[in-house]
Amino acid sequence: MADQLVELNVTGMHCNNCAISVHKLLEKKGFHDILVDFASEEVKFSADNDAAVKDAIKSIEGLGYKVIDDAATHKEKFYDKVENKLIFCALFTIPLLVSMLLPWHFLSDPWAQFALCLPVFIVGCQHFGKSAWSSVKGGVPNMDVLIFIGSSSAFIYSLIGTLQHLGMRYQFYETCATIITLVLLGNLFEKRSVTQTTSAVKDLIKIQQVNARRVVNGEIEVISAKEVRAGDTLQVNTGDKIPVDGEVISGNASVNESMLTGESIPVEKAKYDKLIGGSILEHGNITMMATKVGSNTVLAQIIELMKKAQSAKPPIQKTGDQVAAIFVPAVIIIALVTFVLTWMVGHAGLQHAIMNAIAVLVISCPCAMGLATPTAVMVGLGRAAKNGILIKGGDTVETVTRAKYIVFDKTGTLTTGKFSINDIKAEAGFDTSVIRGTITAIEERSNHPIARSLVDGLKGLPQQKLILKSVTEEKGLGMRAEDVDGNHYFLGASKDKNKDALFNVSLYKNQVLMAQIEIDDEIKPEAASLITQLKGMGIKPVLLSGDRQSRCEKVALALGIKEVHGEKLPSEKLTVIDIYKKKGQTIMVGDGINDAPALTQADIGVSMNDSSQVAIQSAKVILLNTNLYSLVKFLQISRHTLITIKQNLFWAFAYNIVAIPIAAFGFLNPMFGALAMAFSDVVVIGNSLRLKVKKVS
Structure with missing residues (x-):
C-alpha cells in the first residue's frame, strides 16, 4: 500500500520546543516526511495505514496537545483559553500582592493566603504541569518544566510552613501565584504575537473563501468556491473576487492581481486570457471557464509553498535548536547547584536558598531561543509574499545572503x-x-x-x-x-x-x-539600475543565454555585464552554473520554462515568469511581478530577515547568560524573574514583527 500524506491540526503548541517534541515523537514511531509548524498548528507526515495514524494522534495527545478536525471551525473551550485562565488567576493573585503592601491582617493570615493561592496553583498544575510532564516523557523538556518546578517549590515550601506554624518567613504563596499569573500573561502576548507572524498565510487563505456564480442551463446558482469543478462556467461581475483559476469565455474586464504579483495596476483581460483565483475584477463583467480548482489553483499552491517555507529551517537555527534541547536540564542542574551552594556553603538559610533556586528556574527562557528563528522567517516570508515574491524555504533566506554571483537569462528576464x-x-x-x-x-x-x-x-x-x-x-x-x-x-x-x-x-x-x-x-528599463545595485551589494552579474553570442554581448555591454555566455543549450547551461557554484554561492534568474534545469542546478533558482507550473517546480524563488526591482527587494528582505534572526538569537542567548547568574547570586526576586521571563519571548517576537514595517535597503 502506498504511503498517504496525513495532515493534522494540533492545538497547544506555543513554541519551537513543542514542535520539536512532536517531531521527535513521530520520528521514533517511524514516520517520515514529517513537517511540524507550531505557529499554524499543522502537523504533516507520511503513513502507510490508518491504524498508524490513529496511534500517532493518540501519542500526540499523550504529549498534552489536542488534535482537532478543522482549525477554521474549532472553538476553544472557555476554560482552555489562556485569556480566561489569566483573568481567573489575576483575581486571586491581586489580593495576595495587596497583602504585601497594605496592613490588612486578614489577608496576612496563612490559611487565607493558602485559600487564595490554591485555585491559582491548580490552574498552574493543569496548564503547566500537564505540558511539563508530557514534554519530559517526549524527551524534550520545555519551559513549562521550569515554571512548574518553580511555582510548586514555592507552594509546597509555604504549605509546610503553614502546617507547622512556622510564621511569616515561610509564606511565599504570593510568589507561587504571581509566577503562574505572569507567565500566563506572557503566554497570552506570545500567542497573539505569533498569530501576527503568520498573518500573510491566513490572509491568503481568506482570499480562497469566496462564493462563485455558476451558470447552469442559463440559470445562475451561488455556490462556494470549494464546490466549483473544472469545466464549470462562472459569471464574474465588477467587484467580485475570481473564485478559481480559469479562462475568459466572453466579456472584457480590468483585474487587480496585486494579491499575487504585488503590482497594483489592473491587468486588462479579454477572451481566452487566463484568470487567477483570488484576484479582484475591478471593472467589467465576464463569463469564465474554470480550469484549475481546489489544491491545483495557483493560490492554493502558493499557500502550500509558504507553509512549507515557514517550516524549513535555516542552518543558523540548528544552533538555537541544539541549545534549546539541552537548556531545561541544564537550568535544573544550575538551580540545584544554586540551592546547595546558597544553603550549605553560603549559610544563607533554607528560605533564601529556595528563593534563589526558584528565581533561576523562572527567569530562564528556552522559548526565546526556540522562537528566535521561526518568527523572523515567518514575518520575512510574509512580507516577501505581499511584494509578489514567493520563497520556497526558510533556508533559502540564509543562502541568498551569501550570494557571490547572479546568473541571468536574457530573454524575458533582462529584456522585456x-x-x-x-x-x-x-x-x-x-x-x-x-x-x-x-x-x-x-x-x-x-x-x-x-x-x-x-x-x-x-x-x-x-x-x-x-x-x-x-x-x-x-x-x-x-x-x-x-x-x-x-x-x-x-x-x-x-x-x-x-x-x-x-x-x-x-x-x-x-x-x-x-x-x-x-x-x-x-x-527592460530598470535592468541597468538593477545591475548597478547588485554590483554595489558585492554581487557579480553574469549573462547566460541560448541566444547568439553577438546579441548577448550587445545586451551585456548596454547593462555593464562583463561575463557573457551565449548560444548555450540547456545541458550546456548546467556546466556554466557548476563552474560558478565552485567559485561561490550562485543565484540563477530565468523564465522558469527553458531554464528549468539551470534553475534547479543553481544554489538558488529564481523564476521571473508568471508562476507557470514549471517555474513553481524548478525555482526556489518565484517573482510573480516581472519588474526586476522585485529581485532587489527579495535580496533586501532576505538580508534583513537574517539580520533579525541574528538579533533575536543574540537577545535570547544574552538574556539567559546575564539573567541566570543574577538570579543564582540572589539579586533577583522570583516574581520579577517571572515578569522578565514572560516578556523575553515578547521582545523576540516583537523584533521579528518589526520586519513587517521596517525599511529594507
Missing part, C-alpha cells in the same frame, strides 16, 4: 520578452504568405515569449494558414511540427554560423531552409 519582427528573409521557392502562415500555426501552440510575440506581430498580415497534425517543443532549441500531409517543420534559434547574424530564427521544411527571421526585444 516582447519581440518585434524586423524582417523575414524568404528563401527561393517559398512564398512569404505561406511562411507567415506556417510560423503562426506552429507558434500558436507555445507559451514562450518569442512565440507569443511572433504570433502577435503577424496578426493582420496576409498569410496562408497551415493545418498541423502535431507540435512538440524542445526546450532551448525550438518547435517541431508535422502537418496533415506528413511534412516536417522546425522553427527555432539559428545555429548556422554561416548565416547572417542579424537573422536569429530559422524555419525549415523537411530539413530545407524556408526562411530566416530577424527578431529583437527591448532591454
